[in-house]
Amino acid sequence: MFCSKCGKETAENAAFCAGCGAGLAGGQPAKKRILSTIAGIIEIVAGVLAVVPLVVMVVTMLVAEDLPSWYVVFPIVTAILSGLAIIGGICALRRKCWAMAVAGSIAVIWPTTVVGIAAVVLNVMARDEFERKPKPQ
Secondary structure (H helix, E strand, O other): OEOOOOOOEOOOOOOEOOOOOOEOOOOEOOOOOOHHHHHHHHHHHHHHHOHHHHHHHHHHHHHOOOOOHHHHHHHHHHHHHHHHHHHHHHHHHHOOOHHHHHHHHHHOOOOOHHHHHHHHHHHHHOHHHOOOOOOOO
16 A cells, blocks of 8 residues: 555555555555566667667777877766666666656666656556655644
8 A cells, every 4th residue: 555645655554554654544555666677678678789889889989090089078978877877767667756866767868768758658657666755843
């Protein structure tokens, strides 16, 4: 069940929320948490697959002699976005830090546009699956 006051998931038979102490008589039944899981897997796989062109770019830079100076930017951007996608995927799988999960799915748009858009949509739809901090009283 989810606490109707703070949104924290609790055991089905609990009488009170472990997060805020509120009574759980009006709690909601636990929802399936599949959207954030799918989004997280997509982000991690796409982030890892983006490492392949990164390796190709670095090898090209080492072998080729007449590359333009701006060519160095692409491996750097790809490495940053791949890392961001993997971290965002981990956040989505753990259902923590929704903003980071969305940022990771946006980073997936660089190497795989259609898959990245799907990950963004899934993360936005899964907003309620992520942990919410209780409001200060």
